[in-house]
Amino acid sequence: MDTAVERAIECIRERYGEPLTLTEIAESALLSRFYFARLFKEETGLTPGRFLAAIRIYHAKRLIETTSMSITEISYAVGYNSLGSFTNSFTASVGVSPSRYRRLARDGVGGLPGPEPGPWPGSGMVAGTISLPEGHGNARVFLGAFRTPIVQHPSVASIVVDVPSGRPSCYSLKDIPEGSWHLLAVAVADGIGPDRRARRTSLVGGTAR
Known part of the structure; x- marks a missing residue:
């Protein structure tokens, strides 16, 4: 940059x-x-x-x-x-x-707005895996496809994935309209160290077509 x-x-x-x-x-x-x-x-x-x-x-x-x-x-x-x-x-x-x-x-987080209603003509699916950086324990990850490169409501598709420490988890986002979208994730993970109860927030970003 x-x-x-x-x-x-x-x-x-x-x-x-x-x-x-x-x-x-x-x-x-x-x-x-x-x-x-x-x-x-x-x-x-x-x-x-x-x-x-x-x-x-x-x-x-x-x-x-x-x-x-x-x-x-x-x-x-x-x-x-x-x-x-x-x-x-x-x-x-x-x-x-x-x-x-x-x-x-x-x-609790229940009740937050979901993605925009779909499906749309020509919609498809994005699939892949999510893994955590070293130094993090189990995590709950919110993953969504957004129109902008920031996590901002509404997404066009979203999912919550539980990711265990040390190995990746699979995900799939369905009914995504044709075009270019920003695939963004927010994870809240257990810390690894003397105090495993400590919470850490990790942000992961990318772009999907």
């Missing part, structure tokens, strides 16, 4: 809670605003604004799941200047409102 884009991504990851502008992100990459926006999209497949929004929603989900902060407090903590804009962005990305997501997180 281009080093200027890497600098910009680091800036976004460190300052997502601030009211960042495109100009400020471009300055962190030492590039002009217009050239930076084009380069960032070429390198990541996303505009800087979409990438920043994805980072903010990711951190918002963690705060909703793990803290007692109010939804309003969380919205400001991750860089939004109004509860309304945060709620709209979160709901569009996750598929449920922040308050409903909190209720679902407390009760």
Whole structure:
């Protein structure tokens, strides 16, 4: 990846809670605003604004799941200047409102929105195997086909696969429309070490046709 884009991504990851502008992100990459926006999209497949929004929603989900902060407090903590804009962005990305997501997180992950209804004309199937990096124990993996290179509701097909430590598991995604899709996975795995109860999150990404 281009080093200027890497600098910009680091800036976004460190300052997502601030009211960042495109100009400020471009300055962190030492590039002009217009050239930076084009380069960032070429390198990541996303505009800087979409990438920043994805980072903010990711951190918002963690705060909703793990803290007692109010939804309003969380919205400001991750860089939004109004509860309304945060709620709209979160709901569009996750598929449920922040308050409903909190209720679902407390009760378990059941009830989250599924993929778009299908099948479509010319739909097909993607199949393969999932394996875990070294240093992880058993994992539950969410795998989906998405229109964008970020995990964002809705997927066109999705599945949850249990993957044991040390060997791959097979998967198949059915009724995927003809075209190009981003095949993305999120895994929550047991840590390996003195405290096996520790939880780690791994992100795996790719593109399927």
